Amino acid sequence: MVTTIPQTPNTPIQSVLIVGNYCHDVLLQGGAVVAETLGGAASFISNVLTGLSVSFHLTSKVGVDFKYPVNHDPIVVPTSKTTVFHAYFDQGYNENAHQDRVLKRVEVCDPINPSDLPDRKFDFGMAVGVGGEILPETLERMVEICNAVFVDIQALIRAFDENGTVKLVRLKESGFYHLLPRLKFLKASSDEALFMEVEEVRLWCCVVVTHGKDGCEVYWKDGEMKIAPFGANQIDPTGAGDSFLGGFVGGLVHGLVVPDAALVGNFFGSLTVAHIGLPKFDLRLLQHKCMLSNILQGSELCGSLCWKLGRIKEEVQTRKVQGTCWLERRDDEVSFTKPAGHDEFHASLSSSKLVSAECRRDLSRSPGSVEQVNRPQYKGQQKFLLNSVYDKSN
Numbered sequence: 001m002v003t004t005i006p007q008t009p010n011t012p013i014q015s016v017l018i019v020g021n022y023c024h025d026v027l028l029q030g031g032a033v034v035a036e037t038l039g040g041a042a043s044f045i046s047n048v049l050t051g052l053s054v055s056f057h058l059t060s061k062v063g064v065d066f067k068y069p070v071n072h073d074p075i076v077v078p079t080s081k082t083t084v085f086h087a088y089f090d091q092g093y094n095e096n097a098h099q100d101r102v103l104k105r106v107e108v109c110d111p112i113n114p115s116d117l118p119d120r121k122f123d124f125g126m127a128v129g130v131g132g133e134i135l136p137e138t139l140e141r142m143v144e145i146c147n148a149v150f151v152d153i154q155a156l157i158r159a160f161d162e163n164g165t166v167k168l169v170r171l172k173e174s175g176f177y178h179l180l181p182r183l184k185f186l187k188a189s190s191d192e193a194l195f196m197e198v199e200e201v202r203l204w205c206c207v208v209v210t211h212g213k214d215g216c217e218v219y220w221k222d223g224e225m226k227i228a229p230f231g232a233n234q235i236d237p238t239g240a241g242d243s244f245l246g247g248f249v250g251g252l253v254h255g256l257v258v259p260d261a262a263l264v265g266n267f268f269g270s271l272t273v274a275h276i277g278l279p280k281f282d283l284r285l286l287q288h289k290c291m292l293s294n295i296l297q298g299s300e301l302c303g304s305l306c307w308k309l310g311r312i313k314e315e316v317q318t319r320k321v322q323g324t325c326w327l328e329r330r331d332d333e334v335s336f337t338k339p340a341g342h343d344e345f346h347a348s349l350s351s352s353k354l355v356s357a358e359c360r361r362d363l364s365r366s367p368g369s370v371e372q373v374n375r376p377q378y379k380g381q382q383k384f385l386l387n388s389v390y391d392k393s394n
Contacts, residue, residue: 016049016056016253017146018042019117019138020128020155021109022066022074023083025238025277029090035236037277038068039085041128041152044239046072047278048246048268054253059116061109061133075116081107083131087238101237103166105131114141122146124249128242129155136175140182148184150249152241153192171196180204187245208248208262210241215266218258220336227262228346232270236277243279244269259338260345267349 025039042060049056050071060074063081084107111133125146127134134155143149156176159167168191171177180186183205188196193209198219201207207219215229247268251261272279 015122016054016124016126016249017118017122017142018045018049018056018058018060018126018128019112019134019142020045020060020126021083021112021131021133022060022062022068022070023085023130024066024068024107026084026086027236027238027276028086028088034089035276037238038070039130039238039277040083041130041154041239041242041245043070043278044242044272045126045128045246045249048243049250052247052250052254054250057118057122059112059118061112061116063107063109077110080110083107083109083133085130105160105164105166109133111135112138114138117141117145120145123148124253125149126245126249127151127155128245130158132158132160136179139176139179143179143182149182150185150187150245151183152245153186153188153196157192157195168192168195171201187241187248189241206258208265210244210269212237212240216244216262218262218336223336225259225336225338227259227266228343229266230270230346230350232273234273235275237273238277240269240272243272257339258336259342263342263346263349 020042021040022038022043023040025037027034027036040060042058046056046058058072058074060072061077061080062074062083064076064078066074066076066082083105086104086106088102088104108131112129113135114137117138122145125142125148127139127142127149129152139149139151139155153171156174157168157171159169161167180201181204185206185208186201187208187210190209190211193207198207198209202219202224203221208216209219210216211229213229213232213234216227218225218227244265246265248261248265251264252258256264
């Protein structure tokens, strides 16, 4: 339920509260189970923040059937099951589904109540429910204990029909609309953005709309901007938006202005779509403590995702808000203006992705390389992979 990552005395990092349930995700195509994995936005976001050495507290609920070996212990509800989603990648598009897949919630855990949240203050709060677990009163409590709250709109507008299929409702009809003036950022995919009036919502809080391979757009009261994407070989889009949000908030925590933090978000989103399920970080291969720290220090990093970040200390230092955390400032013009060198920062991150391919080839040739996920052959009934750690018997 609680996790903190030690920080060095010389690099104080603001605290983050993540609120959202862990899930068990089952990916299906052609009637066959392609993969099973730990899911839920909280898992992807905590994965990114851990990689960025950002201290955080995680509030998540699961059932007694939850068997994943996670580092961030959830609240186990003895009378409930873990939330389970089935993602169907071959059932087409309808107005209430993700364009690339149809999602069905087949099990649901208990919601997260205000009393489940820690009784302390945080600099950043992230409301990232996926199965309807965040209640209006819970989000209101987050606003009270967090200086800046970031919300994924899926936590607010997802609904479920009698078969568990994910449907989306208008933001104004969600029961959360009255809280918008108290939020800092609202993130939505391009599909989800159709269920709100961006021009109206941007008057209350900042809006970030992700466009997959086309990057993202940031809207605020007095302006908007497009943030360039990174190329990716998409295998599984699950969790890309969550990883974006984790990278975005992680960049802000480290002092980047909004445009550059959004680049970091796009970067992590592009890494995530190239993997099935939750990307793995092999800490044994890390040369230093964390990726962003190495950017700041101008050194290089290689991990199981195999990216390499060049010597770009000067670029990142100029992106840091001058002497003050961005959320403590009142000069939004400074925070939202693309700083000099923004394009060079994008180029530096892009070059790290090119090196990643070479690193993957080197790792694949090494004796200790990570095994690739093999797709099982379908035998006429649904089956679970041998490495599944979700207990169906409960």
